[in-house]
Amino acid sequence: MTLQSDNATTEPAAQRAGFDSDAHHAATVRDAVTDYLNRLRGGDMGSLPAILGLVVLFAVFTGLHDRFLTTYNMANLVVQAGSIIVLAMGLVFVLLLGEIDLSAGVAGGASATITTLVMIDYSWEWWLATLAGLAAGAVIGLVIGVLVATLGIPSFVVTLAFFLALQAVPLKLIGSGGSLRVTGVLRDLSIKNVPVTAGWIAAIAIVVGFAGLSLWKYRTRSAKGLVHKPLGLILLQIGVLAAVVLGVTALLSDNRAPNPLLFNISGIPWAAPVVIALLLFWTFVLTRTRFGRHLYAVGGNAEAARRAGINVTGIKIAAFMICTSMAAISGLLAASYTGKVSPGSGGGNELLYAVAAAVIGGTSLFGGRGRAIDAVIGGLVIATIPNGLGLLNQASYINFLVTGGVLLLAASVDAISRRRRSSAGV
């Protein structure tokens, strides 16, 4: 007698196969909203908490100072947030693996030093110099990655060592106490804006692109009978995006100078398209490519990934290279913003802030969870704190207190909302 009695298989298995939820298509917008609310209730909050935190911050600062919510200050905020967002976006890749890169800040400083130096001393074109800086960043990441992935030294220690060692680069190249000035195109990145017409064209392209992709996805998935959002919801999403993108473009196309008569400041700050381009690119890589999938797998369970034949070493090295290359861009944005590179560049608390930005945005420090957009949302939160505080004129110790407090608050919103999920056992 065997364990398997015959009645167990009288029904054809495939016919009875479950996947109820997959079969249930939210047919109307109302259904979709109910589904979304259910998911929220289940603790699946996505970026919502961080966005909420941001909204609260904005409300408070708007209440405390009437110049906070001016287009002038908002444009400032975008530029100020640029370098930390880019740094955080790079860090997302190493955090996804459960690793850390303490040296990313100074790697950015070192790369920016190289870019600036070859422009000044060897008169390289800005784009060639930028490539050189990016290459320098990538090489740093390569070395770190190899040490971490092949020797198995904890990344905390490797990158702490690089944090120290890389400070030698600008110190040696620039000299004690000196600094190098950033001029030309790279400097304009922070002080010039996208020409108004170009801004409109880009904005429209984004809206059209998003609409096209959404509708195409809807068509193929509904054709194959796979789960898909209802058409109404898709149209709603397109509408909201269009309103936001075109609205912001319109606002920023006006002259926002504090003394509008003296001077004309209008157009989207260059930092915005840089960040958006990087966001789109890395989101594509993370969600639509094999490499991205493998990053998540290694971060979720490196041993399982290895057993699935994934080149774990390669993935790790690549992640560190992406991180330091992004750090190089971030370093350049910072240099562009402050107009210089100096030996201390990137050696401050930038790195810690950038990690915090990623975490507040929703990236896990333990690997396996994180998105490029997390860096954008978290970076905005982090950049908003000094921006708003700067309006309030307080003693230094109060600034320290408030910064710490707000950071904690932003993180709590996130943690408390996520806790529901973890208490749900997921």
Add this chain to the structure above:
Amino acid sequence: MTLQSDNATTEPAAQRAGFDSDAHHAATVRDAVTDYLNRLRGGDMGSLPAILGLVVLFAVFTGLHDRFLTTYNMANLVVQAGSIIVLAMGLVFVLLLGEIDLSAGVAGGASATITTLVMIDYSWEWWLATLAGLAAGAVIGLVIGVLVATLGIPSFVVTLAFFLALQAVPLKLIGSGGSLRVTGVLRDLSIKNVPVTAGWIAAIAIVVGFAGLSLWKYRTRSAKGLVHKPLGLILLQIGVLAAVVLGVTALLSDNRAPNPLLFNISGIPWAAPVVIALLLFWTFVLTRTRFGRHLYAVGGNAEAARRAGINVTGIKIAAFMICTSMAAISGLLAASYTGKVSPGSGGGNELLYAVAAAVIGGTSLFGGRGRAIDAVIGGLVIATIPNGLGLLNQASYINFLVTGGVLLLAASVDAISRRRRSSAGV
């Protein structure tokens, strides 16, 4: 018909129970040495790599500068290492849980500020003031612990927030004077030494205590038929310890002043007994108490610990409190060394160095593995770098480079030796 055929249980199970290794007692010192070598070959390196790294560092610096290996400089090293060792020892507790405390350095600074302030402004006795500082440290840890353990905010972000907020404490408290002077007993901690006779008594007490405990353990375990080391090995260990402890005491009892005629410096620096006492105490707590066992359990698998009925929240909070209390002691040692506290105290790279010290000593950043002695060994490695480099008088950028390089090297020795174990699948 059942699965269990009768012959499966003909032999009484208990009689055939395995535990071969438990039954195998290394009977002679030679057996024990073979066992040890086998364990090494299997990748179970213990503190060996870090100690090896320390030996190499010592050899290199001794080669590079003839004053490195003088008793004078060794006494310097002990005092210089004191505060980082204590900080690292506190961090071991949070690292054991897979958490981190970025604020420990500034928590130490804030606590030391409080200690110093109540001594100066309210003329408290040094020990009462020290207790006040310790209490302040503990309270900081309590708050951090509660936030991390009950709200589930990642400790990286919580303690980053505290890292910022706590800098406000000395800034506000120290006020217009700019810095507070440390005098009296606390100051003597760094500049005075243990009276020579007291040093000898303590040294002998340690040797006798160790001998007594080892022999007692040998007797009870061999009486119960449990695995135990051979008597010869135990006697050897006692002999080695006695030689080291008494030898060091003898060396440090001599006058080691560079100008011996002008000034007399002799005796063990006070930092040493402080560190040794903390080491013994925390080693006892970690290995011989229920609390210690639970720390490891929570660090190894928090969910399993919770299911075993362990109060995970309580353990986490306690770990953070121990960490910040130790940070308070570390802050006091640092203040004693420089003779003052000022707003920047503890805000530099101390924290990162202390974490690196623990990791180099053998503590894992991912929780579950770590000992108090790790902090001592790793702290000595970290403190040796600036000590040796300081003798060599190089340009700043070279110091940065070398510090980073040596850190990396120390970590590699450790990682490479441990890699064998992980490739063995443990």
Add this chain to the structure above:
Amino acid sequence: EDDSNGSGSDTGGDGGDVQGKIGVILPDTESSVRWESADRPAIQAACDEAGVECDIQNAEGDAERMTQIADTMIGDGVTVLAIVNLDSASGAAIQEKAASAGVATIDYDRLTLGGSAEYYVSFDNVKVGELQGQGLADCLGDKPANIVYLNGSPTDNNATLFAEGAHSVLDPMTQYKVVGEQAVPDWDNEEAAVIFEQLYTAAGGKVDGVLAANDGLGGAAISILEGKGQAGKVPVTGQDATVEGLQNILAGTQCMTVYKSATQEANALAEVAIALATGGEAETTGTTADSESGREVPSILLEPQSITAENVGDVIADGGQTYEDVCAGEYEQMCADAGITP
């Protein structure tokens, strides 16, 4: 001693309420305690007295932060922006942006090379180094002596200038030998103690004088010397006339410090700022050449003052520190001995 100070604030005070707002950005809280403990209150007081609204912020050692604050202040409608740059290039970038928004700028304490500030209010940093060098030489005398330099942060341009000034005085004096010279990252006092202890060890204890770039670093060196029984026997320099430094001088463990009166500097700042805000001209002591652009920057240059055991009282009399802070506890007697009374 200095004529530009008192009169400056008076002019401002008479001006009554001035239109516009003045933004001031201080550099950090770590390189020296002076910024938050001396400069901020002094500037606030000068503004209050002049009846002008001032917004004072601290960049916490971060040039990016400083640029952000500057942006915000410009957006907030300040008419004059004074900065203590963290380095010339970032300072120049800020000034460039301010100028393009029609905001006038002032260099406070540190000259921005290649910048566009309307005025420069400061003490001369190279001069500070010279005073330190001279002070150490005075304490050491003509005997041959081994000197250790404990320089400021390698990333701080001022530190480079201080060292330059000190070397310019001491290097020609052939009886002195440099047996060690190190820059202290971020002016970190604890690192400074280790660095000094090791330089001292390397020299076999044969160190006769220490050129420490400021009081914090000097205090670290003294702390080590104390442990070696050498405090008071080896002269140590300093800067900023902090409580710590003045007390060390009174106790005989420090040879000298350099006093840069925050009140004077703040008053001078208020004066030029108000002049700029009202479209007037401020009284200057001359011009300073910007070595990078060759521009002559109208300046109010105050005299840094060398403080030794003889004139510690001057700092207190000038309001640089209070009697209560300096002569607390065991220092009360020493103050009395030095002829300093409440």
Add this chain to the structure above:
Amino acid sequence: MTSSMPLEYGEQPAVPILQLRGVNKSFGVVHVLHDVDFAVYPGQVTALVGDNGAGKSTLVKVIAGIYGRDSGDYVFEGAPVHVHGPRDVAALGIEVVYQDLALCDNLDIVDNMFLGRELRKGGVLDDNAMEEKARETLASLSVRTVKSVRQSVASLSGGQRQTVAIAKAVLWNSKIVLLDEPTAALGVAQTRQVLDLVRRLADRGLGVVLISHNMNDVFEVADRITALYLGRVAADVPARDLTHSQVVELITAGRSGDLGIREAATATI
């Protein structure tokens, strides 16, 4: 085919030692347990059976206090109790062997077995006593290939780990033992020992819950069988009243003859 220790009809004690009434449990939008009633009787082995994903482990974790309930009562020895986590449940005298074992890989076998219940002498851990007792218990479970009880559990084979988890649960003087697929990874001899142990525990008066997919094992030791189907209780009857194939039907289809849930219920999920 029926229990190896048959009870006389009507012998079943009136008062269950543990009773869950109307328990519901959802994870986000997934409703896993529907109005589940479940009882454990002293001196009896209750087999909890059900298809993969039926909700057996979820039910065990609700009983163990790992998961909270969305609704429903938790009645222990006749009185409703509030449990707020595994500590409370352990305090009631309930021990659990989880399907996913949950051992601390960084600790050794002895440490794991005494986790949360360490023996002490004079406030200090009594490692010698724990070591001796652990070795005894393991030996009684036919563990033959473990080299040392001081080995870290990370280095154990699947079956060895499972044995450690079982040994851990039976070391204590508990009133109820829940075993979630305890023999899944065990060898022939080890399975034998565990089934014997299960029977012995019940004979000592404990309430034992055994989850298993192996019908032979179930019928060998179970006094009662509770069948779950898609998160609902399909049947809760004495083992002797069921045949092998009836149970399989209950598991795979939710009903067998007049036993089981009405078709209507299976439609809504």
Add this chain to the structure above:
Amino acid sequence: MTSSMPLEYGEQPAVPILQLRGVNKSFGVVHVLHDVDFAVYPGQVTALVGDNGAGKSTLVKVIAGIYGRDSGDYVFEGAPVHVHGPRDVAALGIEVVYQDLALCDNLDIVDNMFLGRELRKGGVLDDNAMEEKARETLASLSVRTVKSVRQSVASLSGGQRQTVAIAKAVLWNSKIVLLDEPTAALGVAQTRQVLDLVRRLADRGLGVVLISHNMNDVFEVADRITALYLGRVAADVPARDLTHSQVVELITAGRSGDLGIREAATATI
């Protein structure tokens, strides 16, 4: 009692598709595999049996390239090969279901099933195709309670996880499939499907290795049985030549009649 698809005597192919010769493997001081010879034949199911801790999973991991060998040869399709990790082994066409499953908890079912072998269209992941194929395969394994194939595997029950791991291994055109206790957590119907699948794979000409403690399952599908005892091969014979109780003897004592290892060998460990 014997294989459900009996082969004629002498039908066994001369050339094993995979052969391990004289393999030794130690972890530190623990010597786990002693001079193990092991062969996998195309078109046959080889059952690898042995007590808990006998070394079955270790052997599987050596074959899979997870662990290196201390000594011994690895011969694939008649030629010695060097394998330096799971990638090399996968490239040979060997798929493995591990006892500890090894799934990425942060990924969903589809992602896990195609991990390392993602389908692409124009360089971009073809999620639609993967989703369809995953659903088909799972359905064929009697998975009825999984709500969505886009569910994260962290939320699956023990049996559901195991099914995903099995489904993952059989999606590909491989030459050998090793299954380490694949049915340990499975329900009745699911076990049935997996055993059928195992047989089908062998019939398609693959070499299949099945590890199980369930003798019924072993005898139902196995063509050959290799018994491990304390890390040594105690027997390697056609299944039809053994009886149920002989296998149990080999497992628990290392010998049965004239089969098995000499007593001397068992003494040294």
